[in-house]
Amino acid sequence: MAGLTAAIAVAIAAVTVGLSLERLVSTPDRWGGSAELVVADVLDDDLDRLAADPRVVALAEALSGSVEIDGERTPASAYRVWKGDVGPTVLAGRLPARVDEVCVGIRFAERHGLRVDDTLVVTAGDGPPRRLRVVGVGVVPSLDDGTRLSGGVVLHPDAIGTLAASEGFREGQLRVAPGTLDDLTADLGRDREIYPRGLPPEITVLDGLRPVPVAVATVLAIAVVLVLVHALRGARRRLRRDLAVLRALGVTAAGQAAVLAVVALRVVVPAVLLGVPLGYGVGRIVWHEVATGSGVGGDASLPAWVALLGALAVFVLAVGLTVPGRRTGRGGIAATLRVE
Numbered sequence: 643m644a645g646l647t648a649a650i651a652v653a654i655a656a657v658t659v660g661l662s663l664e665r666l667v668s669t670p671d672r673w674g675g676s677a678e679l680v681v682a683d684v685l686d687d688d689l690d691r692l693a694a695d696p697r698v699v700a701l702a703e704a705l706s707g708s709v710e711i712d713g714e715r716t717p718a719s720a721y722r723v724w725k726g727d728v729g730p731t732v733l734a735g736r737l738p739a740r741v742d743e744v745c746v747g748i749r750f751a752e753r754h755g756l757r758v759d760d761t762l763v764v765t766a767g768d769g770p771p772r773r774l775r776v777v778g779v780g781v782v783p784s785l786d787d788g789t790r791l792s793g794g795v796v797l798h799p800d801a802i803g804t805l806a807a808s809e810g811f812r813e814g815q816l817r818v819a820p821g822t823l824d825d826l827t828a829d830l831g832r833d834r835e836i837y838p839r840g841l842p843p844e845i846t847v848l849d850g851l852r853p854v855p856v857a858v859a860t861v862l863a864i865a866v867v868l869v870l871v872h873a874l875r876g877a878r879r880r881l882r883r884d885l886a887v888l889r890a891l892g893v894t895a896a897g898q899a900a901v902l903a904v905v906a907l908r909v910v911v912p913a914v915l916l917g918v919p920l921g922y923g924v925g926r927i928v929w930h931e932v933a934t935g936s937g938v939g940g941d942a943s944l945p946a947w948v949a950l951l952g953a954l955a956v957f958v959l960a961v962g963l964t965v966p967g968r969r970t971g972r973g974g975i976a977a978t979l980r981v982e
């Protein structure tokens with residue numbers, strides 16, 4: 643049973659990682675890609691015009707720079723929402739609503755051991771250090787190609803000008819109505835530098851790894867079948883004399899198969915009850931390490947129906963493999979019993 647439990651557990655862990663990876667790559671909000679279109683070097687007139695455009699369902703002014711924290715230059719950004727909802731994905735807490743508040747990227751928080759309600763000291767140019775209260779932890783997209791995902795902080799838009807040691811970019815980040823992206827891109831491209839949403843380097847790497855958990859789960863599913871076949875064959879051999887006695891007593895082939903089915907379930911049920919939660923726990927740990935190391939949320943995805951379907955498949959396979967057992971005891975009852 644230990645081999646079957648281990649095979650089920652590793653298969654479930656691989657499925658958990660695979661589904662979590664698929665959800666991450668296919669859901670831009672999970673990696674801070676809520677904006678479908680970015681307008682570089684945006685001006686106030688541009689923002690007014692975009693806010694009034696019915697094709698734009700969400701608009702934020704994104705500011706970037708760098709601040710000094712613990713003697714290190716740290717990328718900083720700020721978002722002023724003009725319309726709708728667009729910006730960083732907050733995993734815990736909220737975005738800053740005051741100039742003395744800050745939201746930190748999950749990777750930055752892990753590195754500095756920060757949580758919501760902690761205090762962060764920022765050196766403000768030539769002035770005295772400023773103490774900011776951490777009000778959120780989230781996925782902070784990079785406004786600079788050289789910055790790692792969630793490696794920086796988000797300030798209040800009224801604070802970044804006074805706290806930033808160096809100025810960065812000013813962008814307009816947009817979400818558009820369905821079916822209008824191409825038309826809006828063509829209009830804005832006439833007099834503005836624009837570019838579409840793209841995958842951050844970390845997510846690009848993870849995207850390329852999507853076949854790996856699928857392959858591992860497939861191999862482990864085959865392993866589950868082989869281990870199950872081996873276990874049931876061993877059970878049939880051990881029960882050969884008992885089945886011969888039952889047939890001698892008039893038990894039909896269907897009755898013998900029912901006996902083997904019960905034996906099979908006695909092997910499978912404990913393995914499934916142990917393997918599924920164990921595999922999900924291992925998958926959650928693995929995914930948390932992969933995700934947080936890449937700057938995104940570490941919550942794993944394993945829908946209950948997937949786990950139930952997998953368990954049901956193992957049960958059906960175990961019972962189905964007892965069908966050959968109907969031949970047990972045909973024509974050799976006396977010989978089988980004589981051996982004993």
